[in-house]
Amino acid sequence: MSRFDADTLDAWLAHLEQSHPKEIDMGLTRVESVRAAMGMAPAFPLLTVGGTNGKGSVCAFLSTMLHAAGYRVGTYTSPHLSRYNERIAIGLVPVSDDEIVDAFRAIEAARGETSLSYFEFGTLAAMYCFMRAGVDAAVLEVGLGGRLDAINIFDADVAGVVSVDLDHQAFLGNDRESIGFEKAGIFRAGRPALCADPNPPQSLVGHAQAIGAPLRLIGRDFGCQREAEGNQWMCWTPEQRRHALPLPALRGAYQLGNAALALAMLDTLRDKLPVSIGQIKRGLIEVEWPARCQVLPGRPQVVLDVAHNPHAARVLAAALDQMGFAANRHAVFGMMADKDIAGVVALLKDSIDHWHLAAPALPRAASADMVAGLVAAAAPQAKLSRYDSVAAAWRGAEQLAGDSDRILAFGSFYTVAEVLAARGR
Known part of the structure; x- marks a missing residue:
């Protein structure tokens, strides 16, 4: 069998998008066989983060705090906004094209007749880069679900589930109990497991008990709250209570729960990866994670958010309510056709006056006409404009929009990415 090879990352990515018969192909057998063939067994601690929403933010908190503590940390997240390299970072800096191409070549040489998906190639490439760089720890974001996600070929030293809600039902099930079981698949026997969902499904709790994973739940075993004076908060875990913490640089009250989960995860590894209170504070102040309720500088106010399911839309609506007055509230909106568009629109209809609708440039995207029908049904008083592209909708x-207005760009990673491109970012 001839091996594919190319000198550029773009050529490799174009090949990987076409080389496997399924875009999403759940299961660990194929990717595990290639991992074994490559002898890929990381000796450094692994912190795995799953959940319906909030995974990326928790990964950002973990990585930034570990970086502030002087550790060389690898971070693997998905999807990306502008460049594939964003998915694989070492020391908070995306790795180079050449490093990823070298990793892809090594995987291609080792896989034999085994076909791998785009995401599976990327997961192996991330770990190849981390091991080659000799990182001190790696933070891994689950792509979809947990139990059958490619990330799960690596045993987490600590695993955290941020939230459990409805999304990707075709792959994970149609209710929170089914989805919770899939998320809990990242837990390991005898290793700490944490869940920041305030109402954890019994399936998640039961799976942790069944395999002997010591489970910590938010509100019972760790938690957080705003402090009465100043812009500070406190976090408590079984190990310690931390007061007078600075509010995270990431916007939204929900980020306190995400930060608390990150701190609770770090506390379980305090013997291997100690982090001081000063380093934690620095991490909270310096953390960056784009397009999660991100407000860009300047006027009119521009807000970017990748919210693409009702759970995330509910959180976004609450965050918008806290941002204060905007004379006219515009939204550049596009979603995938397989998502709960009506559910998202219902939750944000009172936060938007004028919807600018367009389909992101990929086959799964819902047409502007389809979305317009759902918006009109939910918000008959709202203004609607349809466009041939997200870039045109942004323009x-x-x-x-005037200086006292707000423009919200949301609905999908792809929508936000195309807005960023239209803005020249």
Whole structure:
């Protein structure tokens, strides 16, 4: 069998998008066989983060705090916004094209007749880069679910589930109990497991008990709260209570729970990866994670958020309520057709006056006409404009918005990415 080879990352990615018969192909057998063939057995601690929403933010907190503590940390997240390299970072810096190409070549040489998906190639490439760089720890974000996600070929030293809600039902099940079981698949016997969902499914709790994973739950075993004076908060875990913490640089009250989960995860590894209170505070102040309720500088106010399911939309709506007055509230909106568009629109209809609708440039995207029908049904008083592209929708909103207005771009990673491209970012 001839091996594929190319000198550029773009050529490799184009090949990987076409080389496997399924875009999403759940299961660990194929990717595990290639991992074994490569002898890939990381000796450094692994911190794995799953959940319906919030995974990326928790990974950002973990990585930034560990980086502030002087550790060389690898971070693997998905999807990316602008460049594939964003998925694989070492020391908070995306790795180079050449490093990823070298990893892809090694995987291609080792896989034999085994076909791997785009995500599976990327997961192995991330670990190849981390091992080659000799990182002190790696933070891994689950791509989809947990039990059958490619990340799960690696045994987490600590695993955290941020939230459990409805998304990807075709792969994970149609209720929180089914989805909770899939998320809990990242837990390991005898190793700490944590869940920051305030109402954890019994399936998640039961799976942790069944395999002997010591489970810590938010509100019972760790937690957080705003402090009465100043912009500070406190976090408590079984190991210690931390007061006078600075509010995270990431916006939204929900980020306190994400930060608390990150701190609770770090506390379980305090013997291997000690982090001081000063380093934690620095991590909270310096953390960055784009397009999660991100407010760009300047006027009109521009807010970017990748919210693409009702759970995330509910959180976004609450965050928008806390941002204060905007004379006219515009939204550049596009979603995938397989998502709960009506559910998202219902939760945000009272936060938007003028919807600028377009389909992101990929086959799974819902048409502007389809989305317009759902918006019109939920918010008959709202203004609607349809466009041939997300870039055109952005330009339409930008032309109409005054200095006292707000433009929200949301609905999908792809929507936000195309807005960033239209803005020249």
